[in-house]
Amino acid sequence: MAEQVLFWVFAIGTIAGAGGVIAVRNPVASAISLVATFFFLAGTYVLLWAHTIAVIQVLVYAGAIMVLFLFVIMLLSLTDHGPIVQLSPSRIAGALATAALLASLVGVFRKLPPGDTVTWATDASRLSSFGTLKELGAVLYTQWLFPFEAVSLLLLVAIVGAVVVAKARV
Amino acid sequence: MTDFTHGALYGGGIITVIMTLVALALWGERKMAARMQSRLGPTLVGPFGLLQPVADVLKLLQKEDIVPDEADRVLFNLAPPLGAIGALAVAAVVPFSASIIGADLDAGVLYLLAIGALGVLPVFIAGWGSNNKFALLGAMRAIAQSVSYEVPLVLAALVPVILTGTMKVSAIVEYQAQHHWLIAWPFFLGVPAFVLFMLAMLAESNRIPFDIPEAESELVAGITTEYTGMKFALFYMAEYLHTLIASAVAAALFLGGWDGPFAPGLHWMAAKTLGLFAFVYWVRWTLLRFRSDQLMALCWRWLVPTGVALVLGAALWVVFVG
Numbered sequence: 001m002a003e004q005v006l007f008w009v010f011a012i013g014t015i016a017g018a019g020g021v022i023a024v025r026n027p028v029a030s031a032i033s034l035v036a037t038f039f040f041l042a043g044t045y046v047l048l049w050a051h052t053i054a055v056i057q058v059l060v061y062a063g064a065i066m067v068l069f070l071f072v073i074m075l076l077s078l079t080d081h082g083p084i085v086q087l088s089p090s091r092i093a094g095a096l097a098t099a100a101l102l103a104s105l106v107g108v109f110r111k112l113p114p115g116d117t118v119t120w121a122t123d124a125s126r127l128s129s130f131g132t133l134k135e136l137g138a139v140l141y142t143q144w145l146f147p148f149e150a151v152s153l154l155l156l157v158a159i160v161g162a163v164v165v166a167k168a169r170v
Numbered sequence: 171m172t173d174f175t176h177g178a179l180y181g182g183g184i185i186t187v188i189m190t191l192v193a194l195a196l197w198g199e200r201k202m203a204a205r206m207q208s209r210l211g212p213t214l215v216g217p218f219g220l221l222q223p224v225a226d227v228l229k230l231l232q233k234e235d236i237v238p239d240e241a242d243r244v245l246f247n248l249a250p251p252l253g254a255i256g257a258l259a260v261a262a263v264v265p266f267s268a269s270i271i272g273a274d275l276d277a278g279v280l281y282l283l284a285i286g287a288l289g290v291l292p293v294f295i296a297g298w299g300s301n302n303k304f305a306l307l308g309a310m311r312a313i314a315q316s317v318s319y320e321v322p323l324v325l326a327a328l329v330p331v332i333l334t335g336t337m338k339v340s341a342i343v344e345y346q347a348q349h350h351w352l353i354a355w356p357f358f359l360g361v362p363a364f365v366l367f368m369l370a371m372l373a374e375s376n377r378i379p380f381d382i383p384e385a386e387s388e389l390v391a392g393i394t395t396e397y398t399g400m401k402f403a404l405f406y407m408a409e410y411l412h413t414l415i416a417s418a419v420a421a422a423l424f425l426g427g428w429d430g431p432f433a434p435g436l437h438w439m440a441a442k443t444l445g446l447f448a449f450v451y452w453v454r455w456t457l458l459r460f461r462s463d464q465l466m467a468l469c470w471r472w473l474v475p476t477g478v479a480l481v482l483g484a485a486l487w488v489v490f491v492g
Binding site: 002003006026028029032035051052055056058059062063064066067070071074131132133134 | 244285298299
């Protein structure tokens with residue numbers, strides 16, 4: 001019962017926050033809406049027994065990435081431009097990308113076997129360890145080791161690149 | 171009792187106790203500061219001036235609530251409660267005794283750091299929403315400071331995690347109760363990590379010697395410049411809350427939490443937390459303020475390398491000795 005109430009709170013919060021991101025005029029208020037969206041999304045993860053993912057969602061997205069966003073907004077010092085209505089190439093590309101994302105999501109949901117998820121979620125032996133730090137680490141460092149290391153290398157390249165771009169003489 | 175009602179009841183109880191403690195801590199700090207400066211401090215309201223915080227809150231509630239014309243109303247009003255909530259949210263995973271804990275998360279330490287990292291948001295919102303150059307300058311300094319000191323804080327918190335092999339805060343305390351407090355053995359890792367944690371925590375909660383974001387001689391009052399009455403009080407309270415709860419976290423991670431002889435666990439936890447809390451205020455009224463660039467140099471040149479060395483040392487210790 002409580003879980004259902006919480007689900008609706010988080011679901012409505014996520015959608016309202018996401019709506020706020022595109023509806024609000026002020027860029028800072030828009031960024032704050034995005035933080036709210038991340039938070040409610042993290043709440044949904046907790047309901048799915050994925051505590052670790054929820055905490056990482058808050059740490060990385062709501063914490064680190066949003067601070068970066070806010071810094072960029074502050075440094076660019078955006079002013080109110082009024083509504084933009086003309087059709088630009090980037091807007092068309094954005095609409096196409098969103099449509100493709102929606103199509104793939106619908107495709108995935110159609111492929112899900114109907115009853116399977118319920119039996120899996122009520123399997124008690126599974127639930128006790130599911131989503132814990134230990135299990136996540138074990139999967140990350142065995143099955144997905146190569147992608148994990150590749151991403152680490154990518155981040156290192158990004159940091160070195162940032163230093164090179166920011167400093168004229170290294 | 172379901173997990174949900176358990177969490178709600180414990181949350182309500184813990185928040186009530188913490189808020190009361192913060193009011194008393196305000197009185198305590200004023201008394202302590204007064205004694206250090208050969209004054210008496212509050213004496214008039216109640217016995218020993220104990221009711222002074224109540225009088226302060228009553229006074230603040232009556233103050234006119236001023237919002238600047240040019241300020242962003244929504245953001246301006248959002249920042250103070252957000253700051254207080256962020257500081258309180260950390261208390262959810264702190265084990266106050268073997269049985270008193272709001273939510274014993276598997277990734278508890280990670281949760282502490284995640285919520286701590288969010289402390290930047292209300293500061294930014296306040297600085298931006300006030301539409302005041304001093305507030306914005308204060309916010310810029312505060313964010314640069316918080317983001318930098320996040321790194322040594324995480325590294326210092328990693329040391330107990332590696333030594334005990336768990337991120338569950340209650341399990342870290344349990345380990346210390348069964349073996350030894352982390353500050354006692356291995357002390358060459360525990361003591362520096364504890365000092366590093368306290369320094370980074372002081373910097374995160376903007377206390378002297380790290381209170382550059384609201385350096386009143388340079389920036390009026392930083393992000394709180396435009397705030398009046400209860401909203402200002404909320405910022406002020408959030409700072410105390412942050413210090414108090416961070417002291418509790420440090421006590422749990424390094425000083426054995428509720429572990430101790432002769433007395434119940436809750437008493438030990440309270441004694442350790444309040445001792446650390448008093449120490450923070452002792453430091454505050456003794457030392458001077460750093461300059462902004464000195465602060466950053468201290469963080470990146472000394473604290474971060476020390477933190478990396480400690481994490482490496484902890485890993486070596488676990489592999490070859492522990």
